Amino acid sequence: MSLRPDLALIAAHVAPGSRVLDVGCGDGSLMAALRDNRGCDARGLELDPADVAAAVARGLSVVQGDADTDLADYPDASFDYAILSQTLQTTRRPDLILEQLLRIGKRAFVSFPNFAHWRVRLSLLWGGRMPVTRSLPLAWYETPNIHHVTVDDFRALVAERGITVEGCWFLSRDRGTGSAMANLLAEHAVFLLHR
Structure with a gap:
């Protein structure tokens, strides 16, 4: 199975x-790739019950939950990586979610669509x-996106919070583009x- 380009970069x-x-x-696509190709112990949190069922059917450890409320239940530094792919812009408080990711994981991957393209x-x-x-x-009234983040907005947020950017990759038409x-x-x- 082929991964979405941002997920392939993360993997x-x-x-x-x-x-x-x-x-x-x-549906656990990234988790399955990490388990099968990288030997990772991958766990998941997903809001949509149909996606939870699909991931569990793949033999993955996924629980139904909401990133806005349920990340607080995870212990500090319990994972090497916390991953949030194409989800940041759908959360109520992206800044707080980012803090939770970096509390739970030693490192965090975050991917998002750039609304300044x-x-x-x-x-x-x-x-x-x-x-x-x-x-x-999707049309504005159908989209789950509630925060329209840009690359420069995200760079400013991490700088303001004293977060270190260890790596960054940018995609256009599913291919890498310069920074x-x-x-x-x-x-x-x-x-x-x-x-």
Whole structure:
């Protein structure tokens, strides 16, 4: 099975044999890849009951829960990595979720769609409406996205909180793009963080 490009990047950078918590794990695709290809002890937290059932059917350890409320139940430094892929923008308080990830995991991977990508900007400028793009395929009233984060917003947040960026990768059309103009050119961002 082929992983989504941001998940493939994350999987390639998780150390073999690590203990991993995938928050918002969906159907468990990343967890299964980490278990099968990297020998990781992968656990998951997922809100959607159908995705929980799909992940459990794969033999994965996933519990139904809400990142906004249930991360507080995990002990400090209980995982090598806490992963939040394409979920940050759907949480009520992304800043607090980030703090929880870095409390639970020694390192945290965070990936998100970049709402400052040039196609998004162009759609707003010329059409005056919230964009529907390949990377943001739902209309504003259907999307689970409640916070419109940009690469520069995220960089400012981690700097403000004294969080170290250990690595960052930017994707456009599912291929890597440079860091210098990532706020304009990247559709998705992946950050590896630690305290």
